[in-house]
Amino acid sequence: MLEVLADRTYRHLFAAQVVALLGTGLATVALGLLAYDLAGDNAGLVLGTVFTIKMVAYVGIAPIAGAFANRVNRRALLVALDLVRAGVALCLPFVTEVWQVYILIFLLQSASAAFTPTFQATIPDVLPDEARYTRALSLSRLAYDLENIASPMLAALLLAVMSYNSLFLGTVVGFAASAALVVSVLLPSPKPSQPRGIYDRTTRGIRIYLATPRLRGLLALNMAAAAAGAMVLVNSIVLVRSTLGLDASELAWTLFAFGAGSMIAALLLPRVLDKVSDRPVMVGGAALMVVTLLGLATEVATIGLVWPVLLSAWLFVGLGYSAVLTPSGRLLRRSAHAEDRPALFAAQFALSHACWLLTYPLSGWLMTRFGPVAALGVLAGLAGASIVAALRFWPSEDPETFEHTHDNLPLDHPHLHGTRRHAHSFVVDEEHPRWASQL
Known part of the structure; x- marks a missing residue:
């Protein structure tokens, strides 16, 4: 690395x-x-x-x-x-x-x-x-x-x-x-794109994002990460100080367990991603977070919360969290021309934080109003539903190069070279305003 x-x-x-x-x-x-x-x-x-x-x-x-x-x-x-x-x-x-x-x-x-x-x-x-x-x-x-x-x-x-x-x-x-x-x-600066209006430039990143199946799947997985992450970041203090009655040093170690899991995953991911594609790694990481939250909810509901169990749970949540977020840049890199990447990364930044804007208050409200079991269960359910959405939006077969037909362009358009059907590395742009299957 x-x-x-x-x-x-x-x-x-x-x-x-x-x-x-x-x-x-x-x-x-x-x-x-x-x-x-x-x-x-x-x-x-x-x-x-x-x-x-x-x-x-x-x-x-x-x-x-x-x-x-x-x-x-x-x-x-x-x-x-x-x-x-x-x-x-x-x-x-x-x-x-x-x-x-x-x-x-x-x-x-x-x-x-x-x-x-x-x-x-x-x-x-x-x-x-x-x-x-x-x-x-x-x-x-x-x-x-x-x-x-x-x-x-x-x-x-x-x-x-x-x-x-x-x-x-x-x-x-x-x-x-x-x-x-x-x-x-x-720093390399990509060639400037053709002149566009303010509305077109402002919404371009989000339009490319939402038109690309793998990125719609990424948005769903962002929601899964935000749901599990909000449970850790918002409610750890309640679980450690109120539920367990421990002091500030134990809270620090509890949050360290989450960070340690994330670091372990970050160290392992380069070798894993050399052999396994992004989709199963990211979906697997989200599934690990869901299973962990549900397991912790069951533990709390049946025998009560024990600090070593909480530490282990947050370690596994951290592993899954990093497995979801770390490869996301690879998906963004594959999904736009160099000149469109700032807009696309900005769209990811905005949309992923919109997920946190929802899960932060939801996590705190659930813990305050209904207690840890409900908070863990609902947030796990939200993350699980997000995985289902990701699997639906992001096809398992996700090649970079598509053979496709252009019915949206005249035959004499320079992009076509005299034939409507061709294959190349595919991203959403002016010549490809929709995904390949929709052209």
Whole structure:
């Protein structure tokens, strides 16, 4: 997996991702402390609003940003967005009112909603070989999981010698370092696409996404991952502190079990995906999450919750979670021309976070209103229904090259070369506005 770091451009981009993630993690810890400082016992309400603003920005801004990402220099765009994020983080220590936090977080997350899909769409251009790109995806997954562990530890060490407001300066350093690393390399920029209207550019990524069967299947699997992930991220604190009566250190180990499962899967997936196609791996990962949640619900309903069982369950959920999410970039890479990838990655970013926008509040409401058995059962049912939808949307036979007939183009069109029936690597574009079976 580490062999891909021999590529200087990718190595610098990966380092930029890592330092930006560490900075974001520090900001997350500092933001919780800032919310408590400003709102006291209402800090939970403030943070809930902050996370809602984050998701709204992700869902609303990403498609708009993706529409324009291929019309500007990609390196300049990424650097500008990093500097915007650094500037916002620099303002956070000076806020005195809750509404100021909301405005700054919207600006910060809007910049992230533009940065992340553009960054993700750049990697397949840097690493065009699929095997190397697969290893890059696994490294990226590891970076996210390690950030969940490293950032709280780093924050704890820093808080021993400085105030929480100083953590925001660490965020500024992280984004500034990310910008410097992006500046240090030349990034490939695909040829610009033909001129399009604002509506066409804004909706293009989502239209390609929803017209591609494998990506409709990916959207369903995103919902399965969001259902299981929300159970872990929203309700672990209730299960550990209230149901089991354990303290904060056990909560940390419980969340670590989920992250460890995700990391194990990320380490194993490159070799697995060399031999097995994406569909069975991703569906199998989703099925593992469903079986685990149902098994834990049965355990809680019959003999009660035991901490070692919860640790094992979250480990398996983490395995399944990473098996679903890590290969998703491969599907996106296969499903669009290079010039359309920023829009398509933006669509994935927006639609996947729309799933979380649903499952986050649903998970918390189910646990609060009906208890852990109902929460586990309903979320497992939602994930299971999502698997059924994915199997229906995403055919088991999913070749890249299709033989197809063009009844939608005149015979003298340059794409046809004098014959309506031909075969080539198939993606949705101007000549192929629908999937091959529908042309």
